[in-house]
Amino acid sequence: MIIHLKDGTSEQEKKALFEELEALGLMIHPIEGVERTVVGLVGDTSNVDINRLQANPLTAKVTRVSEPYKRVNRRMHPEDTVIRVGDAVIGGGDQLCLIAGPCSVESKEQMRTLAADVKAAGAQILRGGAFKPRTSPYAFQGLGPDGIELLLEAKKASGLPIISEIMDLADLPYFEEVDILQVGARNMQNFALLKALSKIDKPILLKRGLAATYEEWLMSAEYLMSNGNENIILCERGIRTFETGTRNTLDISAIPVLRQKTHLPIIIDPSHAAGKHDLVRPLAQAAVAAGADGVMIEVHNDPEKALCDGPQSLHPSEYSRLAADLKGLHAYCRDHLR
Amino acid sequence: MIIHLKDGTSEQEKKALFEELEALGLMIHPIEGVERTVVGLVGDTSNVDINRLQANPLTAKVTRVSEPYKRVNRRMHPEDTVIRVGDAVIGGGDQLCLIAGPCSVESKEQMRTLAADVKAAGAQILRGGAFKPRTSPYAFQGLGPDGIELLLEAKKASGLPIISEIMDLADLPYFEEVDILQVGARNMQNFALLKALSKIDKPILLKRGLAATYEEWLMSAEYLMSNGNENIILCERGIRTFETGTRNTLDISAIPVLRQKTHLPIIIDPSHAAGKHDLVRPLAQAAVAAGADGVMIEVHNDPEKALCDGPQSLHPSEYSRLAADLKGLHAYCRDHLR
Amino acid sequence: MIIHLKDGTSEQEKKALFEELEALGLMIHPIEGVERTVVGLVGDTSNVDINRLQANPLTAKVTRVSEPYKRVNRRMHPEDTVIRVGDAVIGGGDQLCLIAGPCSVESKEQMRTLAADVKAAGAQILRGGAFKPRTSPYAFQGLGPDGIELLLEAKKASGLPIISEIMDLADLPYFEEVDILQVGARNMQNFALLKALSKIDKPILLKRGLAATYEEWLMSAEYLMSNGNENIILCERGIRTFETGTRNTLDISAIPVLRQKTHLPIIIDPSHAAGKHDLVRPLAQAAVAAGADGVMIEVHNDPEKALCDGPQSLHPSEYSRLAADLKGLHAYCRDHLR
Amino acid sequence: MIIHLKDGTSEQEKKALFEELEALGLMIHPIEGVERTVVGLVGDTSNVDINRLQANPLTAKVTRVSEPYKRVNRRMHPEDTVIRVGDAVIGGGDQLCLIAGPCSVESKEQMRTLAADVKAAGAQILRGGAFKPRTSPYAFQGLGPDGIELLLEAKKASGLPIISEIMDLADLPYFEEVDILQVGARNMQNFALLKALSKIDKPILLKRGLAATYEEWLMSAEYLMSNGNENIILCERGIRTFETGTRNTLDISAIPVLRQKTHLPIIIDPSHAAGKHDLVRPLAQAAVAAGADGVMIEVHNDPEKALCDGPQSLHPSEYSRLAADLKGLHAYCRDHLR
Known part of the structure; x- marks a missing residue:
């Protein structure tokens, strides 16, 4: 100091x-x-x-001269952390992790179809929200435990591991068979939640808060690692800036900056960053070319009937084309760029 | 629409x-x-x-043509909400509410002395943190239930009502005799917490999130009111901007803007906004002159030994002079300005 | 309305x-x-x-229902504007425009060598600052007219067209043989300058202001087009946000958003956005994958001796590898992605 | 270092x-x-x-250990700079400087009336824009030299000194009898303009750029002082943040922070910060209570017919009440607060 x-x-x-x-x-x-x-x-x-x-x-x-984070720090742990869940390999650079699914779980039929669709497109992990953080108390709040149940059925039918957001520690028992727990941007500094999740042995995907600095984000990851959980995934989903032409500003620089600071894998969520489905493809491509370990994208069988975040969701057919392109781009970058 | x-x-x-x-x-x-x-x-x-x-x-x-918030909307409820706790009157414009105390509760002796000091200075409510949201897992996290115990002793000894932050619903039982519950900036969109607190009958002080718009802040207040709790206090504590010369940028405009949009009282926390004790006085004066219903200020008997937020804390003697000045300024503004 | x-x-x-x-x-x-x-x-x-x-x-x-900009609006002009300068084709998607050179022109020897180096690497346009906007009056302000002279010699020797920043209308006579005039971020709303430049018949590269919205940026381009100049190039170079881990936050979303709103070409400057040379490559790759029409990169023969912006400059050898990779990536994206 | x-x-x-x-x-x-x-x-x-x-x-x-600005630094010049123009005393704390007038000069009749009105209200300086920086090339750009002429007539008739914005050095001859030159927010880093103005001997009011840090703002003031001009006035007019509920966010903390860093006087412009006339009063009061040296406010005889910035302009009758109140508040603060 x-x-x-x-x-x-x-x-x-x-x-x-x-x-x-x-x-x-x-x-x-x-x-x-x-x-x-x-x-x-x-x-x-x-x-x-x-x-x-x-x-x-x-x-x-x-x-300070030294960073305040220790366990997440690449200086303490020079090799990339690589997390394996089902067929997905998250981190390390060899493979691109594709996570896809609807913003919120709505029905059995929806989940069954979407799980099959995104699996066919090459996604290795199925996402779906059962407990939804909504700005308005009058908006659809998710199906709750029933939503988790539908996710688990889709997991069983498709064989895909699943990721879902936990908002409240009291809901933890419902997540027993959920493969990856997501901590949302609005809970990035819900320290009570972070401390509790650092004691479980599942991977946690930690979204960046809307106005969180790299250091604050890494400190929240440090909370998650502080009791022994080593499987933390960082997810950039756009930050809040003065620009209102997009919902959030995707901070693409987060990928190379965090790559230097930490050994943890970094995933990009272009859907929430953009807020508009026609921006998802270019942002996803940018993420892959900048070195992201994976991309999480919202897919909905009928975006205009979606109960949540329809404007940013892709049709399964669009996703299928995009997923193939992202895999090709990842392979090209891995094999041809220095 | x-x-x-x-x-x-x-x-x-x-x-x-x-x-x-x-x-x-x-x-x-x-x-x-x-x-x-x-x-x-x-x-x-x-x-x-x-x-x-x-x-x-x-x-x-x-x-939208209409606002998405209803219960907090001044159009639905034209008269100011006025909340009375002990001798404090929060809202309505006639009186200035003064809340003071240390960032975190540290010892019995500290709380006893500080409670007497701030009461003598004219504060009507004693603040003190027992559960502390800290960016680092390695920083002092508060005394927890023991801290609440010390607060309650100080309440008893001084007669001042108390306010303290709740971070986790599981801690709610400890807050039974706490007069006002505080929801911190980092939990402003912890919707699970908001929903639960909307069912209790105590006043809630809701701090603005670091990057929350007025509308998002009011929607969080709407969550708190959605199950019947009518005693919500809004607290501006600085927003995150590009400027690093202060810890946060106090958004003084929030006072007149919210005054138009909502009937709820508005309190300013200049200590957290500034992050430096020598900025507390001018910002507190600005808050009063702009029409704030109250000011919450950190006071510590020995700032340089404080376990938390010492740099922004005032000595009791400084606070005593400031509190007197703020009351005088409030009376002057109330009686002389249009 | x-x-x-x-x-x-x-x-x-x-x-x-x-x-x-x-x-x-x-x-x-x-x-x-x-x-x-x-x-x-x-x-x-x-x-x-x-x-x-x-x-x-x-x-x-x-x-408003309609956009306030007319001439820059893609609705009024559906086809991409394509600008040809020397061998460079800017806009239209078929080719990637590579602009490279030092932040500031320093000496004859430097410019001669660098021009040859970046040309060999595949750059089609040489950049170099003669008039430098510096935050401090005590910092090196550029060589002025002599710098332009050195640029012109390098142009002659290398055959590359040149781009340089104009800060003051009084300097316009010096720019007679400069191929593209640059308006810097700090002058994006210097309306006197914009009006004057809209009357000349050279391409203008308009950098986005540090806190300019897409609409403001396009309105400044509208100023440049308002007297008949049709050859305007937009350049994103990072915006100012709360994050201090990078000098600016590169707004990669600007590429697809502007692509929809305007027919003008869009160039990315990753050097100024990042402020650090080791971030230039990943950001440049992201820009190409997101559909940028070109990339402007600072190259210096001896970055640690550079009189300006050394920390973000690449060695010619690094640039050579990067330029080849970006061209390969552009061709891959153009030919394989939908 | x-x-x-x-x-x-x-x-x-x-x-x-x-x-x-x-x-x-x-x-x-x-x-x-x-x-x-x-x-x-x-x-x-x-x-x-x-x-x-x-x-x-x-x-x-x-x-850095030391600040990069020298002449504006309070460490080099501990006493407040006090600037006297007509009856106005700007800086030093004893008096409050009131500047008022229309956003743009529109007609002889308008200026004659408004000058008399604001003088009667107690303003010591008359403002009015002749050259207007407008986001759109299609918006009213000011009357130009004719506007200056009208301002000078109003100066003669009322005896008030005048302030007006200069956007282009080529216009400098028109400003010969203008008492204070204003550099607008969009030109805060128009270094060519700053250098030229540092050679003249009139007071310059330097507005803060929309996204300028305190340090950048002071460095621009340093440019203005670098050739000997000692009469620089700083004017905070709101910064750009994520909040869209106000046009800009008035950074009230700028007053006490700059008071420590510099000896130059600090003026607040609540009209541009708020963008709405009903926010002008509370923000102006806050500015005075936080220690501002003066307040610049837009006044228009017929706001709804104003050619520019009508929504934020006060009627002369409103201004008259506000000016009296601000003077009273300033005297109260000076005499009663510590």
């Missing part, structure tokens, strides 16, 4: 501060500059409360 | 769409413009799923 | 407003809803000042 | 780097941490190009 001292700090004040810091087992390296004094702290700073240092009246600013 | 039809929609397609809409009990008012056709829908559109309309292939855009 | 009337507008007030609007040659279509009245205006609304309508005391809101 | 070295930098590489830095006359203070090495540079770093350091392949990050 580096402390920038305020102008006019006296020698006596510095001495007292340094003694306090040395008492924490740190070595002190003051640098007297022309205008200001900065102090480097060397040692195990993981026990040093950066808040306390910042609250010190002598302190103008405190900056 | 108003539907903008896509270019090139045929007469036959329009006819089919209009019949579908009329079947929902709506009256159709098509307007054939020079370049485009728009359609006004008249009737009870609360059952019309805007998502479905947007997913219709004939639809370029759908816009 | 659609006017939403305020609650409580009387019949008499409506009548007066309607008469006023009819006097402008418009047909009035009032729709009396359950809660509110909206009014559709049909006719030539290009003469209607939306500001005046919004200032009318009866008006709650005014929304 | 502080350099964070990349992991795995060898001793030999460090040695070479340090020698290079010492050759610049700097003293080197390396701190070997547990995970990383950081290097403090002491000496005159004003000649060190931070870009070059960041481009160095050994460098992970470079951070």
Whole structure:
């Protein structure tokens, strides 16, 4: 850590501060500059409360040298984490993971058909929401436990592993046979939920919050890993910016930036980012070309009758063409680009 | 609702769409413009799923005419909601509500002293966090149930009602004697939590999410009111913008804008917005002059030793001067400005 | 246009407003809803000042049905604009335009070498800044006219057409032999500059402002086209968001969104978006896969000695590999994706 | 400056780097941490190009210790700058500067009346736009030189000094008798304009760009001061955020933050920030209570007929009440708050 001292700090004040810091087992390296004094702290700073240092009246600013996340950090774990679920391989770069399905589970017939369709298109994981986070209390909130039941039937019939969002710890028992649990963007900093999920042994897909920085997102992943869960998947789904021409702004740079910072796999959700079905294809292509480990796309048999997020859903026939193209593009990029 | 039809929609397609809409009990008012056709829908559109309309292939855009929130809407409830807790009167404009206390509850001695100090300064409500949402799993997470216990002792000793944040429904039993429950910014769209809290009969202070629009914030308040809880307080605490010179950007305009849209009281938290104690006073003064119903401020007996958010906390002596000034300013504005 | 009337507008007030609007040659279509009245205006609304309508005391809101931009609008001009400069073909989808060169022109030797290098790598246009917009008055401001001179020598020696930024109309005479003029992000709404450039007959590359919406960007392009210049190129270079992990957030969605709205070609500048050279490759690949018409990349013979933007510049050898890969990727996408 | 070295930098590489830095006359203070090495540079770093350091392949990050702005920095100039124009005193805290007038100058009659009205209300400076920056080339662009002429007549008749926006250096001759020149938000980083204006001896009011950080804004003020102009006024007019419920988000925190960083006076423009006339009063009150040196407000004799920005303009009668209230509030705050 580096402390920038305020102008006019006296020698006596510095001495007292340094003694306090040395008492924490740190070595002190003051640098007297022309205008200001900065102090480097060397040692195990993981026990040093950066808040306390910042609250010190002598302190103008405190900056970290090391990242605050440990288990998700690529420096601690240089090899890519690779997660295998059914036929899907998530992470590592060799394969592209395709996740597809409706925004919300609506009926047995719907799920049966869609599961068969997306499997035929090459998707390895089936998505579907049973518990839906909706901005309005008057909007369709999902089928709840019955939705999970329909998902499980579709899993059985299709053989595809399934992913679904958990919003409330009290619902955890329903998720026993769900293969991957999703934490939604609005719950990315629901720390009670994160802590509980870090104790289970299923993969967790953690969506980025609408206004979460890379560091906050990684810290939430750190929560999920803090009790031993090692199978965390990061999912970029668009951030909130001033631009209203798209629902959210897909932050494509997240792929290469996170690739450097963490060993965890990174999935892109172009459907939620764009909010419009005709933007899904170009964004999905961009994601693959930028190195994403997978793409999660909303598919609905009848988008205009969808109970949720119809405008951004693809018809199964569109998805089929897109999935084939994305696989081809992934193979091309893997084999031809450096 | 108003539907903008896509270019090139045929007469036959329009006819089919209009019949579908009329079947929902709506009256159709098509307007054939020079370049485009728009359609006004008249009737009870609360059952019309805007998502479905947007997913219709004939639809370029759908816009609402009425607000999607009802119970929080000032049009449905023209008079200000006024909430009384202990000596505090929150809302209505006659009095300024002052809430003060430490970011997190740390010890019996701390709470006893601070409660006496802020009461002496004129605060009517004592704040203190027992369950703390922290970005890092390695940071102090609050004293939990013991923290609530210390808050209750301070309540008893001082006579001040108390407010504390609830992060997890499972903790609800601990809050039985807490007077106001706070929902934090990171949980503003934790809909499971909102739904549960809408069934209890205590006031809820709902903080604005870091990137929540006014409408989303009001929709979350609508969740809280949807099962009958009428005592909702809105709290602006800064939004996330590109500016990094402050921790968040206090959106002072939220006060007059929400005043028009809703009857619920509006409180400002300058401490979290600024992140620095020397900005608390000017922002609190601005809040009062812009018409806020109250101000919530962090006070700590020893900011540089605070386990959380020390940099933004005021010493009790500073708070005492500020509280007196804010009351004077509120009285001046109430009595002299139009 | 659609006017939403305020609650409580009387019949008499409506009548007066309607008469006023009819006097402008418009047909009035009032729709009396359950809660509110909206009014559709049909006719030539290009003469209607939306500001005046919004200032009318009866008006709650005014929304447009048609876009405010005309000449840049794809509805008015369905085929792609294709601009040819030297061997470069910008727009139309068949070819990928590669623009490369240093952030700023520094010396004769540098420009001679770099021009040869980027030409050998396959770039069709040479970039280089002579007049540099710098945040600090103390930073290197570019070589000015001498820089243009060096660019022209490099043009002559290499046969590559050149692009350079113009910041001040007074400098226009120096640009006589410059093939494409660039308007920088900070000047995107320098309307005096835009108006003047709309009268010349050279292609203009218009960078998106840091916080400009798609509509504002297109309106600035409309300024450039308003006096007859038809050769406008749009360049996305990252927008300003809350995320500080990259210098700007590359808005990859701009490509498909603008493709729908306008016939003008769209170029991506991954160097300025990322601010770091190791992000340039993945972002450039994403741009090509999302359908960009070209990619502009900073290349410097000795990035760590660059007088400007060294951290984001590629070595010529890196660029050479990247350019080959981008051409391969473009051909693959053009020939294999739908 | 502080350099964070990349992991795995060898001793030999460090040695070479340090020698290079010492050759610049700097003293080197390396701190070997547990995970990383950081290097403090002491000496005159004003000649060190931070870009070059960041481009160095050994460098992970470079951070400044001192601010990059000098002349606008309060550390170099502890006392408030106070600017006197006519009866107005801008800066210093004793008086509140009131600037008022129409968005754009429209007619002789309008200016004559409005000048008399705002003077009677207590405004000390008259504003009016002759050259208008408009998003659309089809919108009213201002009366140009004729507008300046009308402003000068109003100045003569009323005795009020005037302020007007300059968009193009070529127009400078028209501004000879204009008392204060305004640089608009869209030109905040039009460096050619800033450099030229730094050579004249009139006060310049510099509006903050829509997405400009405090530091960028101060650097633009530094440009204005770089050739000797000492009379710079900063004007906050709202920043662009995700919130669309107001036209811009007034950043009230700018007042206390800039007060610490600079000696220059700070004015608030609530009209442009809000975009709606009924928000002007609460925002203006907030500005005064937060310590602004002045408030610039749009006033129009007939807002609904205004050629520009009618929705945010106040009637002279409204302004008269507001101006009296703001003066009272300023006096109260100055005399009663600490």
